[in-house]
Amino acid sequence: MESSLYEVKFDHRLKIFRPYLHVEYDQLPMQLQEEFELKCQEICSKIPDRIKCLEQEYMQKYEALKEVDAEDLFFQLTDELNEISSCICDLNLLFLQIEGAYISQSIHA
Numbered sequence: 063m064e065s066s067l068y069e070v071k072f073d074h075r076l077k078i079f080r081p082y083l084h085v086e087y088d089q090l091p092m093q094l095q096e097e098f099e100l101k102c103q104e105i106c107s108k109i110p111d112r113i114k115c116l117e118q119e120y121m122q123k124y125e126a127l128k129e130v131d132a133e134d135l136f137f138q139l140t141d142e143l144n145e146i147s148s149c150i151c152d153l154n155l156l157f158l159q160i161e162g163a164y165i166s167q168s169i170h171a
Contacts, residue, residue: 066084067083067084067085067089067094068081068082068085068090068094068098069081069084070082070101070105075149076149076152076153078105078156079108081101081105081160105160106160106161109153109154109156110165113153113165116146116150117150119146120143120146120150123139123143124143127139127140
């Protein structure tokens, strides 16, 4: 039963693990609360580096966009930039959800 109270699954879109609570936090036994909090802290520690990687990827694609002549490639790169932006936003929201605060350090590439 305890293993179904929460889980940590890999999010293939964000390329990072995410915690999922299946009950209210207060319903977790104290030992599982501590275990869950530790896993959340491990996840949060990886978010800034993941955002930095995405920002670097974004800037590379942005620079490539400046050189594009073909309309179809322009729209493809624009879609990729939008997806990267969405992932960065979702990572920031995940950090906020876990920590209850925004990322306090500057992590921009």
